Amino acid sequence: MRRVVVTAVGLVSPVGIGTEATWKSLREGLNGIAHITHFDAEKFACRMAGEVKNFDPLDYVDKKDLRKMGRFIFFAIAATNFAAQAAGLEVDDSIAERVGVYIGSGIGGFDIIEREHMNLLKGGPRRISPFFIPSTIVNLASGQVSIRIGAKGPNSAASTACTTGAHSVGDSYRIIERGDADVMICGGSEASITPMGIGGFAAMRALSTRNDEPHKACRPWDQHRDGFIVGEGAGVLVLEELGFAQRRGAPILAEIVGYGMSGDAFHITSPSEDGEGATRVMQNAINDAGIAPEQIDYINAHGTSTPLGDVIETRAIRKTFGEYAGKVAISSTKSMTGHLLGGAGGLEAGIAVLALRDQVAPPTINHTHPDPECDLDYVPLEARPMTINYALSNSFGFGGTNGALIFKRFET
Numbered sequence: 001m002r003r004v005v006v007t008a009v010g011l012v013s014p015v016g017i018g019t020e021a022t023w024k025s026l027r028e029g030l031n032g033i034a035h036i037t038h039f040d041a042e043k044f045a046c047r048m049a050g051e052v053k054n055f056d057p058l059d060y061v062d063k064k065d066l067r068k069m070g071r072f073i074f075f076a077i078a079a080t081n082f083a084a085q086a087a088g089l090e091v092d093d094s095i096a097e098r099v100g101v102y103i104g105s106g107i108g109g110f111d112i113i114e115r116e117h118m119n120l121l122k123g124g125p126r127r128i129s130p131f132f133i134p135s136t137i138v139n140l141a142s143g144q145v146s147i148r149i150g151a152k153g154p155n156s157a158a159s160t161a162c163t164t165g166a167h168s169v170g171d172s173y174r175i176i177e178r179g180d181a182d183v184m185i186c187g188g189s190e191a192s193i194t195p196m197g198i199g200g201f202a203a204m205r206a207l208s209t210r211n212d213e214p215h216k217a218c219r220p221w222d223q224h225r226d227g228f229i230v231g232e233g234a235g236v237l238v239l240e241e242l243g244f245a246q247r248r249g250a251p252i253l254a255e256i257v258g259y260g261m262s263g264d265a266f267h268i269t270s271p272s273e274d275g276e277g278a279t280r281v282m283q284n285a286i287n288d289a290g291i292a293p294e295q296i297d298y299i300n301a302h303g304t305s306t307p308l309g310d311v312i313e314t315r316a317i318r319k320t321f322g323e324y325a326g327k328v329a330i331s332s333t334k335s336m337t338g339h340l341l342g343g344a345g346g347l348e349a350g351i352a353v354l355a356l357r358d359q360v361a362p363p364t365i366n367h368t369h370p371d372p373e374c375d376l377d378y379v380p381l382e383a384r385p386m387t388i389n390y391a392l393s394n395s396f397g398f399g400g401t402n403g404a405l406i407f408k409r410f411e412t
Helices: 019-027 063-068 071-087 110-123 140-149 161-177 195-203 242-247 276-289 307-327 341-358
Strands: 004-013 099-104 183-190 233-241 254-263 298-300 329-331 390-397 401-408
Touching (some): 004 019, 110 195, 161 341, 183 341, 254 276
Parallel strands (some): 298 390
Antiparallel strands (some): 004 254
């Protein structure tokens, strides 16, 4: 079986533009959640989000391309630029057909959909932009990236709600493992901080309404949590077949060794209370990696800060790890970034890789009043230097779609 390694991570997040800027903020426990500025949210039940601050698309695309892309595509291009530069990856004719792109999105160009709908209502169908469709559909993040870097290998995009990024990375791992590509640029991107995006989640009563304290609103596993916070951004990984990476002298940050998938078959938005689907997906990833649960040192959890979801993930971890569950370090970096939806799995897979690289678990901030039903080690408040040989990243999505990834500290 071909071994697959991670040679770079590219991140754009509410706590930083760029991989090292994001990672530094997370290690320091900095919060990227604040009052919404993208639109007037005064009448909304939730008026907070994890916005990417000071992001200028013109730093990554030409002015003529601004009308052709939604914000999620800009994020994907920026994250890919960071990753490709860090990996020293230049795609020429000699490798183009062996380099693929697999960047998904849970929703796609929500911002453009809303804008063009308003154009239709105000001016009729002739006011709709000819770039409306290609600027909004999910696979155009992958499409635009592949065009820009010249990647002619597998080109696809997952759209599996909040598991999108994890599935994109896991599927890319399989593509390389079975020999269909030597390099995959993969992950997720999302930009859904719009009136319909926030309004829709708020209508489900899924969001926090702690509007007077946005910096404390996202508090996974805390007794006073009251819902999640929508974030935006992108996480992109460069995966390579080990021999290919070594021949070109690429930096190797970690090895990806396990990928699990499962379905809850229970409810459109809620997981089963016993966490059966989440338990199976973690066990499937552990089995795929060929390791024992006790070998996992760190979990970057789904940890959304919802009253039900956090308890269920805790139960699932207990079922998966047994007596060892209380010894594994767990954190939710969503406490700082908010929930990037389809971008979360890519961002958090990248964070797991960086945790392995630097041997430090990032914190769960705002964990000041532990929920008695959530009684594991959530790395509260401060980052923890520690030995990490295996890291697990969890993602769970609406429709009962689950993904789990396992990364290993690289050894030749």
